[in-house]
Amino acid sequence: MTTTKPQPLRRERSQSTERALKLWVVLARAFAAVEARARTDAARRGLTLAELGVLEALQHKGPLLLGELQAKLLVSSGGITYLVDRLQGRGLVRRRRSPDDRRACYVELTRAGARLIAAEFPGHARCIEQTMSGLGPREQREAIQLLRTLGLAAAEMEPCTAPEP
């Protein structure tokens, strides 16, 4: 049995609020630390993280609609246009109008893009692996499960209740 002391009455924030705020802080810090290392590694390969994400998605899935890429990378509609424009400008991807829907547009790797991502992604993946090595395999699996649950729940919530009109 755990010795539960009588709760102090003058708590400014409830225990559960403190816990949630703490989780938010460590989530943000962990993300920032991992992201910084990943970004540095991507930059050494001449890419931003988002660009690397586009190329990896196309390598892994084949041609994708702009909208599919957008959902996968969590950027805005303007953002995905901008990203693909830049990669296209460097000759790494090309657009191809969909034959079924003339609004839609597939993006696919050029030969140069395929060569680049094949050459660079394995090294980047090793960087990520090293970055995550602070947790053991079992802990990593636990973290994946917890973060997936948290992320899905948060993504499906309504925005926080607005102050009543």
Next chain:
Amino acid sequence: MTTTKPQPLRRERSQSTERALKLWVVLARAFAAVEARARTDAARRGLTLAELGVLEALQHKGPLLLGELQAKLLVSSGGITYLVDRLQGRGLVRRRRSPDDRRACYVELTRAGARLIAAEFPGHARCIEQTMSGLGPREQREAIQLLRTLGLAAAEMEPCTAPEP
């Protein structure tokens, strides 16, 4: 020199690499989902997340050096100057030159700033609490522990080893 090693040549990525990449993806997605809700809530209160962070830090800790704020909020030196400039422009904080070190500069809440953060933070904290409610108390404690370990380990690592010439 191209001798085929007795390695399973067709294994594209090791299990541990896959696990690390998966963790990176769910970390990024969880962060994005939580951050989006927090940002929306902060915006409804007329603040960015970084601004809210500055005010909360000053409320919690009292006057802080610009450099201390910078470390706490994980922004660049230019970023903290920009942030404090904007809050100062709105009359929510003020600068006060340190008496001991004429390079250094304390930032403190004005009365208006103190009033604003006291009025807005509790509601924001409730938003965070709701956002995290996809995990139960026990899961939240586990997540905090795992993310703290991961974040500290990643923050202390050297950048990923550059390709040797």
Next chain:
DNA sequence: GGTACATATCTCAGTGCTGAGATAACACGC
């Protein structure tokens, strides 16, 4: 005291992105 380096903040050009709106194309019922 002087020289060298370290530290705290500021400046500013540049960047990657957002988000609101525009445009064009599709889909459905009439």
Next chain:
DNA sequence: GCGTGTTATCTCAGCACTGAGATATGTACC
């Protein structure tokens, strides 16, 4: 066909920063 609404992409002004360098001040060692 015609309206009404939805969807996919693009445009663009604007924003919240970054990061390299500048400036000013502090510290250490001769």
